[in-house]
Amino acid sequence: MLRVLLAIWAGKLAALALRALGRAGTHVPGIVARKIHPGIIGAIRHPARVVAVTGTNGKTTVSNLLAEALTHQGLVVASNRNGSNLAAGVTATLIGAVSWAGKPKADIGVFEMDERSAKLVLPGLAPDILVGMNLTRDSIKRNAHPAYIAWIVSSALSEKTTLVLNADDLIISSLGTENNPRVFFAVDKLPTDGTRPHGAAVDVAICPVCETTLDWNYWRFNHIGKAVCPTGDFRSPDASYRARDIDAAAGTLSLDLDGDVRSAHLINTNIVNVYNEIAVAATLDVLGVDRDKIVAVFDEIEPPTTRFDTERVGDTAIVRLLTKGLVGVACSRAFEYLASFAGRKTAVLNIDEVSERTTDVENTAWTYDADYEYLADDTLEQIVVGGVRRHDQALRLAIAGVDTSRIVLVESEVDAADAVELKGASGVFNLHSVHNAEITGNPVQKRLRERLGARS
Amino acid sequence: MSLTIEMLYPEIANLHGDNFNITYLAQCRPDARIVRTSLTDTPAFVSGAVDLVYLGPLTEKGQIAAIERLRPHRDRIEALIESGTHFLFTHNALEVLGQRIRNDEMGYDVSGVGVFDLESTLSMFGRYSGKVMGSVPGLATPVVGYKSQFSMVSVSDTAAATSIAPFLTAARGIGRNRATALEGVRRNNFVGTSLIGPILVNNPHFTRDLLARLDPNTEPVLAHESFALAAYESRLEGFRDEKRWHAHERLT
Numbered sequence: 001m002l003r004v005l006l007a008i009w010a011g012k013l014a015a016l017a018l019r020a021l022g023r024a025g026t027h028v029p030g031i032v033a034r035k036i037h038p039g040i041i042g043a044i045r046h047p048a049r050v051v052a053v054t055g056t057n058g059k060t061t062v063s064n065l066l067a068e069a070l071t072h073q074g075l076v077v078a079s080n081r082n083g084s085n086l087a088a089g090v091t092a093t094l095i096g097a098v099s100w101a102g103k104p105k106a107d108i109g110v111f112e113m114d115e116r117s118a119k120l121v122l123p124g125l126a127p128d129i130l131v132g133m134n135l136t137r138d139s140i141k142r143n144a145h146p147a148y149i150a151w152i153v154s155s156a157l158s159e160k161t162t163l164v165l166n167a168d169d170l171i172i173s174s175l176g177t178e179n180n181p182r183v184f185f186a187v188d189k190l191p192t193d194g195t196r197p198h199g200a201a202v203d204v205a206i207c208p209v210c211e212t213t214l215d216w217n218y219w220r221f222n223h224i225g226k227a228v229c230p231t232g233d234f235r236s237p238d239a240s241y242r243a244r245d246i247d248a249a250a251g252t253l254s255l256d257l258d259g260d261v262r263s264a265h266l267i268n269t270n271i272v273n274v275y276n277e278i279a280v281a282a283t284l285d286v287l288g289v290d291r292d293k294i295v296a297v298f299d300e301i302e303p304p305t306t307r308f309d310t311e312r313v314g315d316t317a318i319v320r321l322l323t324k325g326l327v328g329v330a331c332s333r334a335f336e337y338l339a340s341f342a343g344r345k346t347a348v349l350n351i352d353e354v355s356e357r358t359t360d361v362e363n364t365a366w367t368y369d370a371d372y373e374y375l376a377d378d379t380l381e382q383i384v385v386g387g388v389r390r391h392d393q394a395l396r397l398a399i400a401g402v403d404t405s406r407i408v409l410v411e412s413e414v415d416a417a418d419a420v421e422l423k424g425a426s427g428v429f430n431l432h433s434v435h436n437a438e439i440t441g442n443p444v445q446k447r448l449r450e451r452l453g454a455r456s
Numbered sequence: 457m458s459l460t461i462e463m464l465y466p467e468i469a470n471l472h473g474d475n476f477n478i479t480y481l482a483q484c485r486p487d488a489r490i491v492r493t494s495l496t497d498t499p500a501f502v503s504g505a506v507d508l509v510y511l512g513p514l515t516e517k518g519q520i521a522a523i524e525r526l527r528p529h530r531d532r533i534e535a536l537i538e539s540g541t542h543f544l545f546t547h548n549a550l551e552v553l554g555q556r557i558r559n560d561e562m563g564y565d566v567s568g569v570g571v572f573d574l575e576s577t578l579s580m581f582g583r584y585s586g587k588v589m590g591s592v593p594g595l596a597t598p599v600v601g602y603k604s605q606f607s608m609v610s611v612s613d614t615a616a617a618t619s620i621a622p623f624l625t626a627a628r629g630i631g632r633n634r635a636t637a638l639e640g641v642r643r644n645n646f647v648g649t650s651l652i653g654p655i656l657v658n659n660p661h662f663t664r665d666l667l668a669r670l671d672p673n674t675e676p677v678l679a680h681e682s683f684a685l686a687a688y689e690s691r692l693e694g695f696r697d698e699k700r701w702h703a704h705e706r707l708t
Contacts, residue, residue, distance in 0.1 A: 141585040147515045205467040211495045361694035363602040365652045368473020391687035398680040
């Protein structure tokens with residue numbers, strides 16, 4: 001017990017010191033505490049209830065929305081929403097949620113958990129509820145493939161944890177054992193869905209029982225959809241929590257809460273956020289929040305800034321699009337969005353991995369996990385590629401079927417903004433990665449704005 | 457002549473973008489016939505003529521599934537290798553043809569198809585990622601690529617370490633494991649390599665050589681040649697820079 005208290009005190013002192021220096025102190029206090037007591041996540045007293053949220057996409061948004069929604073219910077919520085989702089960040093939040101004597105101060109903890117960190121976090125945290133959003137391909141180097149991540153999470157999971165899982169993801173929906181209590185959420189068939197998977201990253205294509213190629217009642221992207229084995233050996237789980245009747249114009253959708261259908265405010269039209277909304281609703285229902293309050297909460301909460309941002313200069317839209325390098329699946333969604341933009345467009349593409357420019361030679365295999373084929377569209381009249389790996393990007397674009405006369409290569413990422421054709425374009429896209437957002441994304445945006453402003 | 461290229465089990469063997477090896481090859485030879493063989497099909501090479509048999513990166517479960525499907529055809533695979541049929545097995549697909557795959561963390565130790573005297577050991581919390589640059593016999597330019605894998609491969613105890621010719625000898629980076637510069641397997645026209653990239657996209661000179669070997673009577677043409685060569689030269693320049701090589705990429 002003394003060691004636990006020492007770890008708590010060290011963590012709290014570290015947090016105080018960091019805050020005095022003007023830093024957030026959401027990670028280092030956890031590192032300090034874990035050095036004193038490596039098992040502090042399990043040894044420290046937890047809030048009365050603990051919810052963890054994990055998955056490749058949506059975990060940040062869903063944990064933030066859950067924390068906000070539960071705060072609206074008058075609960076004291078401990079959450080790592082402003083900090084790290086690794087073991088140190090979870091530890092720092094747990095320490096912040098107890099007094100100096102180690103007594104819990106929060107009613108409930110909501111933790112975003114990096115899925116790769118499950119081995120370090122889950123055994124100690126032992127959440128009452130684990131929300132699983134999806135598992136799709138991520139960094140080849142770090143995450144290998146989604147089934148590997150599912151194995152890590154399942155291996156670390158207590159059978160007492162209630163699972164709230166995405167039924168439309170056949171990998172994450174298989175987490176845990178048959179002893180885990182579980183409910184599923186899903187988004188019903190949409191007009192834009194298909195029935196045949198396509199693209200480079202389809203991670204579930206065969207029946208897990210007989211290996212026959214699956215049929216799809218609806219297929220959305222990657223392995224997301226509702227599948228059935230033609231031999232009858234297998235089908236996607238039935239979801240008791242479902243989103244449907246999405247009306248973007250009216251800003252509403254229907255939330256089917258285990259047979260109780262309610263109309264609710266649509267927090268965002270992007271399909272990813274529809275999944276986030278139904279996941280939040282399902283989790284609140286499992287937590288026992290009154291259903292009237294569940295529906296009402298969507299009038300008051302909204303997702304953080306999305307990965308795209310549009311500004312208009314004269315008749316032209318500048319669309320800034322976060323295109324996460326090293327993660328092909330994320331790039332595919334960005335390219336799909338670009339392709340869906342009506343009218344003639346041009347693009348600046350800068351998605352080299354900054355951290356590997358001078359100290360390594362980037363493994364661009366991930367670009368072949370991304371569906372650059374969306375960019376082989378006649379309405380995309382020019383793509384200016386900047387950066388160290390521009391030749392690799394050009395080759396990938398050419399293999400995808402992009403007319404090579406439309407590909408322009410510029411060594412400087414920022415100068416790519418000067419080379420892109422603006423005349424006649426309804427939209428000019430600024431595609432950049434996460435790590436070059438400030439050094440490339442911002443100056444490109446500024447130059448595009450200046451050039452368009454000078455024309456109007 | 458028209459080429460027939462068989463992709464084995466693309467519904468499960470499709471990680472790390474490596475199936476673009478075949479997409480690119482097909483763009484170099486638009487007349488090629490691509491046969492996609494699923495797990496529930498009998499491979500085309502079993503009863504017919506195929507110019508190139510390809511198997512790409514698999515999940516751990518996928519490796520076991522591929523072993524089960526290919527094991528009945530072991531003798532046929534060996535005969536085709538001996539008679540000079542081209543094979544390209546990338547990433548962990550080569551391990552499928554070895555003697556044994558051991559994965560303590562996931563709790564299995566399985567026999568492979570048994571074509572090569574190789575054993576693979578997986579370390580699920582010790583994924584290796586690094587660069588490799590090496591020489592391939594008969595090719596004037598280096599082959600470059602990447603490893604990103606849980607497995608290390610070694611020659612079986614019962615076989616002499618030098619009994620299996622490598623695909624390449626690494627000048628930089630590691631080979632089949634951290635203790636050898638010998639990477640992959642080359643037997644006649646069989647190429648097995650753990651390198652991803654995809655290797656045929658990243659190495660236009662090697663691809664041109666492969667095209668010439670596949671069809672000696674047709675002048676090989678590289679798709680998007682200027683882009684492919686520029687990308688190769690740029691990567692090679694980086695690979696030749698000593699500062700970009702790290703301690704874990706050196707042999708132990």
